[in-house]
Every structure is written in C-alpha cells, then in structure tokens.
Amino acid sequence: MKNFLIKPVFFISMILCFGVTMAQNVVKVSPGFATLNNAIATEAAKGVEVVSNTIFELERDGDYLLNGSVQNDGFALNIRAEEGSGDRPKLIPAVASGGESERPFRPRGDLSIKGLHVTNKDELGRVNLRIIRCSADNITIKVDDCVLDMDNQSAIRLDNDNISIFLTNTTISNIGLPSDPANGRGIDDRGNDIDSLVIENCTFYNITSRILRDDGGIINYCRINHNHFVNIGQRLVTFGEVVDAEFTNNLVINAGFYGAYPGSEYELIELDTLKDDLVNQGIAQEVKMNNNNFFLSEEISDLYPDSITITPVYDSIARVFADAQSTASTQLNEEVSFTKGAVLPTYIVSVYWGNPEGTPSWDNTGAPYDFEYANTFQSYSYSDTGQPLGDLRWFDMDIISGVKTIPDASGSGLSFQLYPNPAAGELHFSFELETAGDVEIDLYNMVGQKIRSIEKGYYTVGAHTVHYSISDLHAGMYISKIVSGNINNSKTVVVE
Structure with a gap:
C-alpha cells in the first residue's frame, strides 16, 4: 500500500x-x-x-x-x-x-x-x-x-x-x-x-x-x-x-x-x-x-x-x-x-x-x-x-490566495505571505519559522522553470521579511516557492 x-x-x-x-x-x-x-x-x-x-x-x-x-x-x-x-x-x-x-x-x-x-x-x-x-x-x-x-x-x-x-x-x-x-x-x-x-x-x-x-x-x-x-x-x-x-x-x-x-x-x-x-x-x-x-x-x-x-x-x-x-x-x-x-x-x-x-x-x-x-x-x-x-x-476576477500553512511530519510549519499581489516594482516575502534553519526562496515561471533565486540563507525562529526588486520582470504570472528543511509553501503572483 x-x-x-x-x-x-x-x-x-x-x-x-x-x-x-x-x-x-x-x-x-x-x-x-x-x-x-x-x-x-x-x-x-x-x-x-x-x-x-x-x-x-x-x-x-x-x-x-x-x-x-x-x-x-x-x-x-x-x-x-x-x-x-x-x-x-x-x-x-x-x-x-x-x-x-x-x-x-x-x-x-x-x-x-x-x-x-x-x-x-x-x-x-x-x-x-x-x-x-x-x-x-x-x-x-x-x-x-x-x-x-x-x-x-x-x-x-x-x-x-x-x-x-x-x-x-x-x-x-x-x-x-x-x-x-x-x-x-x-x-x-x-x-x-x-x-x-x-x-x-x-x-x-x-x-x-x-x-x-x-x-x-x-x-x-x-x-x-x-x-x-x-x-x-x-x-x-x-x-x-x-x-x-x-x-x-x-x-x-x-x-x-x-x-x-x-x-x-x-x-x-x-x-x-x-x-x-x-x-x-x-x-x-x-x-x-x-x-x-x-x-x-x-x-x-x-x-x-x-x-x-x-x-x-x-x-x-x-x-x-x-x-x-x-x-x-x-x-x-x-x-x-x-x-x-x-x-x-x-x-x-x-x-x-x-x-x-x-x-x-x-x-x-x-x-x-x-x-x-x-x-x-x-x-x-x-x-x-x-x-x-x-x-x-x-x-473576470482572479482568486485571492489566503495563507496556507503546510505542516511536516513533526508538526512544525512554515507560514508564508507575499505582497502586493498583483505587484509592480518590488515584492515583499514575509515568513515565520517555528524552527531555525536554512531558507530558500525562488521564483518560477508557469511551466516550472526556476527563473530567479531570491534568497538563500540561515534564519532564526520568528518572523522575517525579504524585499526583492521585480522591475526587470516581464508582466505575467509566476510562482514563488519557499523551502526550509523538508517543509515548503508556494504562491502564485501576478506581475504587472
């Protein structure tokens, strides 16, 4: 089974x-x-x-x-x-x-x-x-x-x-x-x-x-x-x-x-x-x-x-x-x-x-x-x-995504928000860790290709925010993904 x-x-x-x-x-x-x-x-x-x-x-x-x-x-x-x-x-x-x-x-x-x-x-x-x-x-x-x-x-x-x-x-x-x-x-x-x-x-x-x-x-x-x-x-x-x-x-x-x-x-x-x-x-x-x-x-x-x-x-x-x-x-x-x-x-x-x-x-x-x-x-x-x-x-509307916390087997979680959405100029990634560790944030296009590595580093327990310029991105829909250890979360973002 x-x-x-x-x-x-x-x-x-x-x-x-x-x-x-x-x-x-x-x-x-x-x-x-x-x-x-x-x-x-x-x-x-x-x-x-x-x-x-x-x-x-x-x-x-x-x-x-x-x-x-x-x-x-x-x-x-x-x-x-x-x-x-x-x-x-x-x-x-x-x-x-x-x-x-x-x-x-x-x-x-x-x-x-x-x-x-x-x-x-x-x-x-x-x-x-x-x-x-x-x-x-x-x-x-x-x-x-x-x-x-x-x-x-x-x-x-x-x-x-x-x-x-x-x-x-x-x-x-x-x-x-x-x-x-x-x-x-x-x-x-x-x-x-x-x-x-x-x-x-x-x-x-x-x-x-x-x-x-x-x-x-x-x-x-x-x-x-x-x-x-x-x-x-x-x-x-x-x-x-x-x-x-x-x-x-x-x-x-x-x-x-x-x-x-x-x-x-x-x-x-x-x-x-x-x-x-x-x-x-x-x-x-x-x-x-x-x-x-x-x-x-x-x-x-x-x-x-x-x-x-x-x-x-x-x-x-x-x-x-x-x-x-x-x-x-x-x-x-x-x-x-x-x-x-x-x-x-x-x-x-x-x-x-x-x-x-x-x-x-x-x-x-x-x-x-x-x-x-x-x-x-x-x-x-x-x-x-x-x-x-x-x-x-x-x-003629898009779904407004809410925050979804996805727990891993140990019960820990990774809360993740991005704003504004739709965005122009700059994106802000806000996340909260229950366990300290390495965090990686990447941006993908809609066919699954990673186009940007936004952040990669070690973060302590608690709330954090990462700011990232998107002024050079073409308008369209993208997927942002955050990973810490064996837990992850993703959201769709529209760039204007």
Whole structure:
C-alpha cells in the first residue's frame, strides 16, 4: 500500500508536477486529420527527452480530427493553444473505416493540456466513453483553461494508482445520459488511490451522477475551491477515504436534482473515515467545508413523487465535520439568476421517475452559457476573501490566495505571505519559522522553470521579511516557492 504523505502536496505539485517539461521546443501543428497524432509520433521517435521537452501548439479556430487516442507511454506530453483570440482548438475523435472511434486521450505519462476544447462526440455524432483515461501509476494530469464536453461515462477515469489531477479554469459539461444517473461522473477513480486532486476555478454543468466518484481508493489531498456546480443529478462529491479535504467557496445550484428514494442513502457530500492502517500511523483526517451556497429550485422538488425526497447536503460523517466547524454559519441557500444559465432540469425530473428509459438527453438550448450573476446577490461577496462564490472567470476576477500553512511530519510549519499581489516594482516575502534553519526562496515561471533565486540563507525562529526588486520582470504570472528543511509553501503572483 502507498505510504501516504501527512502534508497536502498541492502547492509544490503545481510547481514540480511537470518538472520534466522544461520546454524549449515548440512544434506548431496544423488542423486536420491525424496531424496531432503524427506530430507526437515524430517527436517521440527522437527520444523521450526530446518529446518530453516539446510543447505541441495548436491553432485557434482549428479542428483536429484524432486518429485514435492520443497516447504517451513513458514520456510527458504537453499540448496548448496558440496565443491570441479565436475559438479554442477543437479535438474531435475521427471515425475509422470500420465505423468506430476512440476516446481523445489515453495517457501513460504526465499530460498537460491548456486552452483546448476536447469533445468525446466523434465526427459522426457518436458519443464515446471517458475523455481522458489515465492508465499508468504515478502520473500527473494537468488541465487548464480547457473545455471537456460530451461523454457517456466520465470526463476523467483512473485505471491506476497514485495519480495527481489538477483541473483549473476549465469547463466540464454534458457528462452522462440523463436516463442513466448512476453514470456521468467528472472524475471516476475506480477504486484507485489518488495522490493530489485539485478542482479550482472550474464550472461543471449537466453532469448526471457527480463530480467525483470514489470506489474505495484513498485520496491523500483534495482541494475543491471556487467552482460552479450546476445541474448535477444524483450526488455531488463522494470523497471516500480522504486524508485532507477542502470544499470551499463553491456555488452549488440544483445538485442532487433527481432526489433521493427510500434506502438510496444519497447525499451531496459523502465521506469515509480513515481506516486503521492510516490511523495507526498517527494520521488524522482533516476536512474543511465553509462558505458554500447549496440551492435546489422548488420547480424541481415540486415534481418529485411522494416517495422521493430532497437530497441531503451531508452524510453522517461529513455532518460531524460540518457541525464541529460550525459550517452552517457560513453556508447559504440562495437562488441566484445567471446572465444566461443552463436549462433547468425539470424536463428530466418530470419524465425520469415515471419512465427512466424515456428520459430525454441534455437540453442545451441557448448554449454557450454565461454563468455570471449580479453583485446584488449575497453570494457575490460571500467567499472567505469577500469574492463571489464559484468560478471567478465569469466575473473576470482572479482568486485571492489566503495563507496556507503546510505542516511536516513533526508538526512544525512554515507560514508564508507575499505582497502586493498583483505587484509592480518590488515584492515583499514575509515568513515565520517555528524552527531555525536554512531558507530558500525562488521564483518560477508557469511551466516550472526556476527563473530567479531570491534568497538563500540561515534564519532564526520568528518572523522575517525579504524585499526583492521585480522591475526587470516581464508582466505575467509566476510562482514563488519557499523551502526550509523538508517543509515548503508556494504562491502564485501576478506581475504587472
């Protein structure tokens, strides 16, 4: 069994998960049939180091027909959209001569995709299963600023253990058939252990089952923060056995819209306690749930037969954590009106309980949607930093990061703040040590390359501040990292 970390690994993983992709080589790929498959194969033939250090850049407004799944076995694969305006490059499964198509991605190495629109609806209109199927141990999947749309089972499925997944600034939609609410999952771990799972600043809508489906594996660290969850059918998040979990600042509208039937034991947030093997190692379960809005429309619940009830927010284990943290005092039940929201799933509920097989498919009348809501709603300033709940892309805002202390195994910590953010001219790094020792502060770009060594020296116990000129840095987003001994912390900073 995996020896799980006691500390969450989110921040350091975001820096290092693609440490092998110190990309120098950019291969521009033209739209068309199999052009992406062929470009990857050409670079892979040059060796693992070459292809791992290559970024495949796709044209905006371009359609890329995939000749079978895009696969990477033993090397890191990085695909991004070119800079500029225009629609995201669209990846579409092509249909072979036998009439079959395959899912878009089958990674067996680290995978990073950015700025893409990936659909599992092939060129002839058939919808496949599992947009990204992860089929190797210890790999990292990073999806940023993408659209993953149309799948009959799950957006991401895990076949192997100890995989880390980072979903940021991404929209996932139309997953599962409304006639089959047990399927339709954002992420399905299939009983495999997950190292780190981060879902942040994302929008999920029209998902039949749930955002995360656990089937018995262990999650070391899970952060679900600042997301829109709209029209999620059966449950919301099934954490299972999770060591450290956060569910914060989310806008949850019409989750569990099918309702719960007697004996179903459906809840929106479901948890398992840690088993003895972890407890005996001295590992304590930590779950944080605050500043969320859970709302179910009465137009939906009014359609329930007498035997169907509104799905509770928490199961019995999650309720223990919620009560201990006084979560109710930070939880809203507010209806919000979107600028242009997805169709209310009354058309599903009105049919399903009488004729499940006759339940219609997702109604996307009016798409693409705009899930912005007005500043007159309480949710607009209800996050733990006073920002709107949910995906901040709809408001053209960035997440204001709070201070996170990451303890090591001995229980010591490393508090770290930087200001101002955004910054121009000078950055100030403020940190506090519980144990004297060497401290190193570095600055990285967003692909993990260290570009500046800011400070390296010995510091005593207590609070310290380091000042650093950034007047010669180009405008953009960077990651600052502080390390002392075997503990570390990292933050994103915007330079203007």
